[in-house]
Amino acid sequence: MSTISLGPVALQILEYLSAHQEAQDTVEGIAEWWSLERRTRLKPTVVREALAELVARGMVREFRGLDRRIRYAARRRRPRTPDAGAGQKKGRIRKP
Numbered sequence: 001m002s003t004i005s006l007g008p009v010a011l012q013i014l015e016y017l018s019a020h021q022e023a024q025d026t027v028e029g030i031a032e033w034w035s036l037e038r039r040t041r042l043k044p045t046v047v048r049e050a051l052a053e054l055v056a057r058g059m060v061r062e063f064r065g066l067d068r069r070i071r072y073a074a075r076r077r078r079p080r081t082p083d084a085g086a087g088q089k090k091g092r093i094r095k096p
Contacts, residue, residue, distance in 0.1 A: 004057070009042060009050040014059065017074040024065075024073035027051065 006014070016034045017023060025034065031047040051072050054060035058075065065071045 006053065007050060009046050010053050012042075013047070013050055013054060013072075017060070021074055024071045026065075026069050026071055030072065 013030065013034070023034070027044050027048050030051070031042045031044045035042045051060060051062070055062045055072070060072050061075050062070060062072055
């Protein structure tokens, strides 16, 4: 088993996403608002580098918001088994 080594800002971002699983923001928003919990101010350039590392490792997703700005959020979890939910149609509840 290999060990993953991440920098302190990348770890801080992952900790925040772990505590706030629905969180999403831009680089600037992360630098300004997410770091307030730790009472630190992060530079956007440092946050951008950490996010690039996390995206490259598949730990954070990057997407374009409705305002066309790049946003970052936790990766969405997939079902543990390939057949999880098989046989059910989306949006419908099966009645016994």
